[in-house]
Structures are given as C-alpha cells and as structure tokens.
Amino acid sequence: MDLKxxxxxxxxxxxxxxxxxxxxxxxxxxxxDEPMICxxxxxxxxxxxxxxxxxxxxxxxxxxxxxxxxKLSVGGTFKDDxxxxxxxxxxxxxxxxxxxxxxxxxxxx
Numbered sequence: 001m002d003l004k005x006x007x008x009x010x011x012x013x014x015x016x017x018x019x020x021x022x023x024x025x026x027x028x029x030x031x032x033d034e035p036m037i038c039x040x041x042x043x044x045x046x047x048x049x050x051x052x053x054x055x056x057x058x059x060x061x062x063x064x065x066x067x068x069x070x071k072l073s074v075g076g077t078f079k080d081d082x083x084x085x086x087x088x089x090x091x092x093x094x095x096x097x098x099x100x101x102x103x104x105x106x107x108x109x
Contacts, residue, residue: 029064030056035103038090049090051083051097071096 007014036053051068054061058081065083069076072092076085085093094104 029060029100031101032056033103035105036097037107038094038097038104039107040088040090041108046086047088049085049088049093051085051093052081054081068093068096 032055034053034055036051039050039052041048041050054064058078061081061083062078065076065078068083068085072085072087072089074086074089076083078084090106094106097104
C-alpha cells in the first residue's frame, strides 16, 4: 500500500484533480533579456552557489529554485530575491538554465 492509497483510506470523499498532479516543470517561466548572475561564495566555511538577477515574479523564481534543487539533488533556499544552493554547482546550474533559454553570467573564479 503506497502513500496515495493510505491517503485515499483516510480521506475517502476527497477527489484529486489533475491540477494537483500537474508537474511544475511544465509551467512556462518568464525568460528575461538581461543575464542572471551565478556566483560562488563561502558562507560559514561552506561552499554555496548564488543565483541572482531574475526580473520575473517571485512565484516563477521559487519554481525555478525547486526545479534546480530537485535536478541537482541538493539543498537550498529562496531568500531575498536570490536562490542559494548548497555546494559549488555553477557549471551544472548554468547548463540547466541555458537549456531553459536563460542567459547566465558567471561571476567570480
């Protein structure tokens, strides 16, 4: 019995809609003209990759952050209009963003 079956047993009246099962990757993100900035910093002695400069909505930026964290299988957060990813993944992040159609500028090192 998987999680879906357990939830169905707990909430038999709930009808799941196709919108709930929709994958976030299918959503069209706003593609901007200016390049996004991808930089590397050490915070408290640990490497972090920071992505800044997105001019779309915060919701789109949060979706992009979630997608990057999922594809890289790392932790991170969306804070102060920037995405903070744990570890030095500048090259992989830049490749993913370029495939999506974003312009990316590498800063530092």
